[in-house]
Amino acid sequence: QVQLVESGGGLVQPGGSLRLSCVASGSIFNIFNMNWFRQVLGKQRELVAGLTSGGSTKYADSVKDRFTISRDYAKNTVYLQMDSLKPEEAAVYFCDACIGVTSDQRSQYWGQGTQVTVSS
Numbered sequence: 001q002v003q004l005v006e007s008g009g010g011l012v013q014p015g016g017s018l019r020l021s022c023v024a025s026g027s028i029f030n031i032f033n034m035n036w037f038r039q040v041l042g043k044q045r046e047l048v049a050g051l052t053s054g055g056s057t058k059y060a061d062s063v064k065d066r067f068t069i070s071r072d073y074a075k076n077t078v079y080l081q082m083d084s085l086k087p088e089e090a091a092v093y094f095c096d097a098c099i100g101v102t103s104d105q106r107s108q109y110w111g112q113g114t115q116v117t118v119s120s
Contacts, residue, residue, distance in 0.1 A: 001026050001027050001101065002024065002025070002026035002027060002028060002099055002101060002107070002109050003024070003025050003026050003109075003111075004022055004023070004024050004095050004096075004097060004109050004110060004111035005022065005023050005025070005111055005112070006020060006021065006022045006093065006094065006095050006111045006112065006113060006114040007020070007021050007022075007023075007114055008020040008021050008114060009092075009093060009114030009115045009116045009117075010115075010116070010117070011117045011119065012085055012116070012117070012118055013118070013119070013120050014085065014086060014087055014118055014119075014120060015084055015085065016085055016118075017081070017082060017083045017084070017085065018082050018085065018116060019079060019080070019081050019082070020036070020079065020080040020082065020093055020095075020114060020116075021077055021078075021079055022034065022036075022077065022078045022079075022080075022095030022097075022111055023075065023076060023077045024076040024077070024097055024099065024109070025076065027101050028076060028099055028100075028101065029099075029100045029101055029102050029103055030053075030099070030100040030106075031053065031076060031097055031098070031099050031100070032052070032053045032097075032098040032099070032100060032106065033050060033051060033052045033053055033097065033098050034050070034051050034069075034071060034078035034095060034096070034097045035047060035048075035049065035050040035051070035095065035096045035097070036048040036049045036050070036069060036078070036080045036093060036094070036095055036096075037093070037094045037095075037096060038089070038091035038092065038093045038094070038116075039091055039092050039094065039113075040090070040091045040092075041092075045094070046060065047060060048060050048063055048067065048080070048093070049063065049067055049068075049069035049080060050069065051069045051070070051071055051078060057069055063082075063089075066082070066083050066084045067080060067081065067082050067083070068080070068081040068083075069081075078095060078097075080093070082116075085116075085118045086118060087118045087119060088118075089116070089118055090116055090117050090118045090119070091115075091116060092113040092114070092115050092116075093113060093114055093115075093116055094110055094111055094112075094113045095110070095111045096108065096109070096110050096111075097109050
């Protein structure tokens with residue numbers, strides 16, 4: 001019905017950059033918000049950045065001024081530009097979206113995640 005697919009992860013050296021993408025597809029009437037989370041194995045998932053349908057953004061304090069979330073409305077895609085990456089930010093990054101599948105019905109969806117490794 002609705003799918004979220006992340007891409008753009010990989011291996012990067014400390015201080016390097018990556019741009020993650022998340023594409024929503026399927027039966028979509030409207031997307032209310034899209035977010036990026038990350039999770040290290042054995043630890044809790046944490047919010048990295050979020051973008052509302054009204055254009056408001058939010059960031060974890062640890063990534064503010066280094067990460068940028070943006071959205072392409074025509075392509076139902078949200079991006080996360082990550083600069084000056086740190087080793088401790090290696091994790092699986094997930095996108096999340098609150099999607100209206102009809103004019104009066106909405107649900108939260110998660111992608112499968114894309115792995116980011118920060119190492120020399």
